Amino acid sequence: MVPTAPYGSWPSPIDAALAAAHDGHADHVGVVGAELWWTRARPDEGGRQVLVRRRPDGEDEDVLPPPWNARSRVMEYGGRPWDGADRPTGGPLVVFTHFADQRLYAYEPDTAAAPRPLTPLSTVGEGLRWVDPRIDLDRGEVWCVLEEFTGEAPTDVRRVIAAVPLDGSAAEHRGAVRELSDGRHRFVTGPRLSRDGRQAAWIGWDHPRMPWDGTELIVAEVDGNGELRGARTLAGGPEESIAQADWAADGRLLFASDRSGWWNLYRAEPDGAAVAVCPRAEEFAGPLWQVGRRWFQPLDSGLIAVVHGVGTTTLGILDPESGELVDAAGPWTQWSATLAAHGSRVVGVAASPRTFGELVELDTATGRARVIGCDHTDVVDPAHYPEPLIRTFAGPGGRDVHAHVYPPHHPTRSAPAGELPPYVVWAHGGPTSNVSLVLDLETAYFTSRGIGVVKVDYGGSTGYGRAYRDRLREQWGVVDVEDCAAVARALADEGTADPHRLAIRGGSAGGWTTAASLATTDVYACGSISYPVLDLTSWLDVTHDFESRYLESLVGPHADVPGRYTERSPAQHTDRVTAPFLLLQGLDDAICPPVQCERFLEKMAGRGIPHAYLTFEGEGHGFRRAQTVIRALEAELSLYAQVFAIDRDDIPRLELTP
Template sequence: MVQTLPYGAWPSPIDSALAAAHDGQPESVGFVGDEAWWTEPRPTEGGRRTLVRRTADGTEETVLPAPWNVRSRVMEYGGRPWAGAMRPEGPLLVFVNFADQRLYVYEPATPGDEPRPLTPLSPVGGGLRWVDPHLHLERGEVWCVLEEFTGDGPTDVRRVAVAVPLDGSAAQDRDAVRELIDARHRFVTGPRLAPDGRRAAWIAWDHPRMPWDGTELIVAEVTGDGTLREPRTVAGGPDESIAQAEWAPDGSLLYAGDGTGWWNLYRDGVPLCPREEEFAGPLWKVGQRWFAPLENGLIAVVHGRGAGRLGILDPERGEVVDTAGPWTEFAPALAVHGSRIVGVGAGPRSAYEVVELDSCTGRARVIGAAHTDPVDPAYYPEPRIRTFTGPAGREIHAHIYPPHHPGHLAPDDELPPYVVWAHGGPTGRAPLVLDLAIAYFTSRGIGVAEVNYGGSTGYGREYRNRLREQWGVVDVEDCAAVALALADEGTADRDRLAVRGGSAGGWTAAVSLTTTDVYACGTIIYPVLDLATWGSGETHDFESRYLETLVGPYDEVPGRYAERSPLEHADRITAPFLLLQGLDDAICPPAQCERFLARLEGRRIPHAYIAFEGEGHGFRRAETMVRALEAELSLYAQVFGLNPPGIPTLELSK
């Protein structure tokens, strides 16, 4: 029997521990011989990532036990951290260990073998870091990207493609690491060898551009001693983003570029499937892969408009056939072997899982990290894809998750509270996939609106460029427009609206609270709060010039930095808020939160600040996520007058 209870009072089987246990997703899929391998999160094991393999009999095995943590810190967001090859005596694995950022080699089939370091430690700055490894057994080397700190400052760094010897001779000797190219560019991806071994291709870019603004696709000849000579730019430039490049089996060069305003695929400069949709995305992590060429000439692609479906492109016909199944969103992680394609897919009713597609038969199946329903799926939210109208008539894309419970309804005269979620990046997108953190709220009677505000990816370069010099304006306006539209149409309670976000979304939440009266409260998670200091030494090198496109060059518009920074306008906040921060965050450091809170002293605004030891940018430990979710729900309960059962009360300071 369906019972009537106020919104926020619905009992839910989706508790914070359950949501935390299902946070994160598989990443970095690859083949080792015939076996599919990938990395997986372990929230209950200190938030580490382990490596998993699917053996010939179909079982999943953890390759590396705790405390090994397969994760790179290059550009702080990392990237592909491992590579493997199958030899007669068993698999050979190289991987980056998060704790010391050294590159290790490991032979799991050898009894008693332990991972052995291939690279040295460095006492300078952030040390030596490695990402995007590729094994070249015939050369006895691993080709990858080295990030090398040259001083103690976050921007005292160089990046270069290198070859690391597999014999361990570089484990204590930096000079034994062979540099493949000069360090003329600030940022590079790992070089890809052509099938004949005579050419290599990689992507490079420089400050102040971000990789989605403009990159260069570079090709060089491979000499007899394995160095790369006569590099030349073959595609891309200051206003064209090349997001990925791969060699096809026939020796042609494939790449994804957005010269038309959409990331489309090209072969040696010729478009293969010109469409107003995306076949790639923002290169936040080195080694992301939106397409992969097959031996038969077909190409596996992740593509779509506002979504990332998995399909097979026939480049001769320019046609794409999509995978049948429940997966509506695939991550930029593809690997191919023969006719097999492996990716990471999810949908509104399932979390991310490892999916294999046979390109010959069209059959798709889950082969790893299979989604299992931890509760009755009747408790999952039922999202709606919506397009709203914002200022100047511009379109705003959003996913609306109304409150939903199979056994409870609210009184007819009550409208539900809603929380607007602003995604990070800001050059990113909220995917339409099952997220138990969202279900944690909707199953209790609190709606969620994920807003893909102007600046989001997936809708073309023009939509992405709406945020140029407008960060803190367009994102804030779009989120507010969605919130108010929901209230105006009678979907949400105008007096019970909240905003929340992490990283760049934390910025949007904080600016929203200092510049609008739309929200009754907000949750601000590891945010940017002070533009001037964030861009001038408080953040890491990768994003240190990001603000030149998001806000404008500081030398030209210094007033804009002060005008938009929440730190400078803390006196305008009148709504209660929760501030969550990792103390090891190198991207949005806790010092910004501390200065922000100091500006609030004596203002008697109800708030709470929770700082987590051992957490960086993005919470990974189960206990952290449990406390964060419960604190957030308690904030809404106190401000909205809700009564969620079994939730600890968050103490709000004044």
């Protein structure tokens, strides 16, 4: 007989340290000569992002020793931080952005020489930053995106496509960097060169649009001196989002556009017409939060590798002439927006509800997909992993609300008859993002102890077409709150969750939704809020440039609807917050600075609402260090234990201050 114990009190081998240790994953894959390279986060090394190479003998090797950290801060969310080139002699050459000083460095890993700087430092504002580099050995340059601060304010910044000399002549001289684009767009991606090197394509957009609202696809000729000439807009506009562009083997330009209501793949014809190569009510791209993301990869054969799907994603091989799409067989439910190709083989990063992110190779000649790196290893008995349920709930007005439900699960424990489990609603960040159907030990940390989790893709989430994404237009703090509450109530009404033991948690935009939910609904008994937006008006003055006009689409132009900014801000309605809460904040956060939390707590003072505020030095927007993740998870579990009357003595008690 399986022993019984109250929900939330079950023992679990998945502790916070185990969850934190498996928070890193492979990303930004690429091919250098015959080798596969990629980046990987190391939570146990302070969140350092290392560059890894697969040697010809099959051994993996870190390319960059400590303290080198390949991570860009362009637009604060960064993007592809490295590129590599194979050379006839001397081994490979790699360039990367080092997180600490944001300089671009060149490194020859097969020699004894240390990385050498290619770009200068600047004392103006946040200095100079670089992302999405592409090495051109023939020209002796690196083409990339330059983000340059022109003043001390977060919005005193310009971005251009630039060429950096590989000989190091620009390491102390800003004037040695060639600017290739004219700066007419506030935001740009790195250029993609046609195979003959005569044309370049990139994406640009301007405030107040975000890249998922509207972007422009720009094409220019590359002259003999490596200058961009005759730049023209080929596609896109204020209401059309182009997320990626690249050149096919036959020299024609491919791009992902949502002009049909879904991010589909198009081919640019010589007469300027755009032809949909696989029109479907599916997404073949996603939100461009980071520069250099890749949802499709043209192959030498003329075929195209594509990441596509609705909600979940898979890897397929598309024949652009016939429109035939053949998907890779395998258990994976989520493919990251990073692909690399070598001959007939395509490599990406894929995960499933039973596996962490793995490097998976698809041989297009045989159709076989296999794991070739970062192999998943069960760190505990997989019987402790949760079994997700993909569900669609009815929101206000009968609108669909997509969610993943993770019931409490333990192989050797059950709850007493008649007891309903507590549930935590997870509101994802973004908010223009979504939840992934993959193994996550933070989720298992709770479900294996008897606390259910439901991850909600509220209106505004990506993965379900533009109409679903646009539900949040001027409705942030309304639709997201309503959809999360609808899912929580539905679980309670159907007898899945205890209506008196519902919680909500989220980080960044999810932190906003959590705080707004506590201020405007009576659904939740408590909440866990991480690095949040709490006051819309003051956030405009302190956040970074990329999102400084985001609220115009999420809430409305401040000049036109100032009252809306006040009415929806949790910080303006602390008197409505009656449930206990935990507030978690990185002290180096440039996106949601600590001042938001500090002002919120000043207004909560004296109200008698139990709460805790934990801050973490060296952490920015999103926690990367193992010790931070451990402390945050244990504090969150302690909050739930105290509020839900769960007896646990295996975690530090979170001191709640009234």
